[in-house]
Amino acid sequence: MEFRKKCKSESGFCTKICKKNWLKILGIVGRDGGYTAKVADACIIIPTPNPANTTPHAEAFQAVIWHLIVSHPKLKFAQTKWNQYMLVNQAIFLDRDGVLNESIVKNGKPYPPATLAELVIAEDVLPALQMLKSLDYLLICVTNQPDVLRKNTTREIVESIHSKLMELLPLNEILVCYHDDKDECLCRKPLPGLLFQQQINIILI
Numbered sequence: 001m002e003f004r005k006k007c008k009s010e011s012g013f014c015t016k017i018c019k020k021n022w023l024k025i026l027g028i029v030g031r032d033g034g035y036t037a038k039v040a041d042a043c044i045i046i047p048t049p050n051p052a053n054t055t056p057h058a059e060a061f062q063a064v065i066w067h068l069i070v071s072h073p074k075l076k077f078a079q080t081k082w083n084q085y086m087l088v089n090q091a092i093f094l095d096r097d098g099v100l101n102e103s104i105v106k107n108g109k110p111y112p113p114a115t116l117a118e119l120v121i122a123e124d125v126l127p128a129l130q131m132l133k134s135l136d137y138l139l140i141c142v143t144n145q146p147d148v149l150r151k152n153t154t155r156e157i158v159e160s161i162h163s164k165l166m167e168l169l170p171l172n173e174i175l176v177c178y179h180d181d182k183d184e185c186l187c188r189k190p191l192p193g194l195l196f197q198q199q200i201n202i203i204l205i
Contacts, residue, residue, distance in 0.1 A: 015039050028062045030054035047191060060196055089138050093195055096143035096174070100125055100165060112145065114153050116160045121168060133170045141165065141174040142194050149180045 015036065018025050027040030030048055037043045044065075048057045096112070097103050102120040103110035113119045129139055141162075147153045155178070162174045175194045179185040186193035 026065075028058060028065060030058035057192070061192065064195075090136065091138035091140050091172075092132055094139065094141050094171075095189075096141050096165075098122075100141060100169065100171075101161075112147060112153075113161060114147075115157060116164060119161050119164055121165075126169060129170050138172045139170060141171055142189065143174065144177050144179075144189050146178070146180040146188075148178050 015025055019039070024042075025036075025040040027036040027043035028046065029036050029043060030046050037045070044061075046054075046058045046061050048054045094100060098110060100122060101113065102122050104113055104118055105111070132139060145153075145158050148155050148158060158176070158178075162176070165171060165174065177185065177187040177189065177194060179188050181188070185191075187197075
């Protein structure tokens with residue numbers, strides 16, 4: 001109990017303990033320039049467009065990383081409470097263009113397929129997904145598709161491509177952000193809005 005009190009009351013107490021015992025520190029913070037960012041051996045900055053959400057965004061991402069570490073079968077020695085009470089399902093999130101399907105390269109720049117006829121499943125994707133599926137992972141595609149707003153394609157075409165991907169690959173779901181950069185939404189990658197929402201859905205399943 002005394003140790004917990006010190007962790008809360010003394011700035012940098014836990015990091016000092018880690019340094020004293022030659023432990024590596026991975027920081028996950030919501031802004032740059034703080035104490036953790038300065039003393040950590042490696043630091044991940046969580047991009048947050050709204051400063052009011054800095055702390056909840058950073059803490060949610062911390063929970064994801066913590067789970068990945070403590071639940072990895074090569075690292076954990078015993079069943080964890082997270083596994084027992086919260087983690088009903090485990091999921092892997094996958095990008096679409098250039099990962100599941102081939103990108104269309106024009107003048108050296110990659111583009112998503114503009115029609116269903118241009119859809120080509122990337123090499124070795126199917127066996128890789130089948131292997132992950134055999135390990136009881138949910139497979140969820142998360143993709144930005146701003147070309148609908150840019151009038152380069154239609155939502156119907158995008159949905160037809162996704163229907164074909166769901167037919168050909170062992171995916172559980174495809175999550176889509178149709179916004180463009182100027183919309184400043186929270187669901188457009190690399191922001192984690194869609195991932196956090198789906199994380200909640202997975203826990204509730």
